[in-house]
Amino acid sequence: MGRTYAGILGPLSFVTVIARSMVDGGSAESALIAAALALFVFAGIGYIVGSIAERAVMEAIQTQFRDHWQPTDTTSTAEPEKTRSTAPNQAA
Numbered sequence: 045m046g047r048t049y050a051g052i053l054g055p056l057s058f059v060t061v062i063a064r065s066m067v068d069g070g071s072a073e074s075a076l077i078a079a080a081l082a083l084f085v086f087a088g089i090g091y092i093v094g095s096i097a098e099r100a101v102m103e104a105i106q107t108q109f110r111d112h113w114q115p116t117d118t119t120s121t122a123e124p125e126k127t128r129s130t131a132p133n134q135a136a
Contacts, residue, residue, distance in 0.1 A: 045092040045095070045097055045098035045101075046090070046092070046093075046094035046095035046098060047091065047094070048094060049069040049090035049091065049093055049094030049097070050087040050088070050090040050091040050094065051090070052089075052090060053086040053087060053089060053090030054083045054084070054086050054087030054090060054115040055083065056086070057079075057082040057083060057085070057086035058079045058080070058082060059073065059079075060082070061077050061078050061079040061082045062075055062076075065078065065079070
């Protein structure tokens with residue numbers, strides 16, 4: 045997932061910087077340098093964010109799997125109910 049996010053955010057930032065430079069009327073050389081820098085920076089950020097997201101999803105799936113397939117405890121820990129005595133009350 046990290047490589048996917050890097051592959052999306054990097055080129056997206058590259059195109060955004062190029063478009064911004066075209067609108068602002070900057071030189072092609074400075075636009076390419078800024079776009080290349082943005083490409084690498086945002087690709088790195090995308091890789092880190094994607095890796096964290098992948099780890100979080102995998103941990104959540106493993107936890108749900110463990111909780112679902114873990115054997116349940118069928119023994120009761122509650123105290124047994126006290127039964128009433130069937131003997132008649134003897135009043136003194």
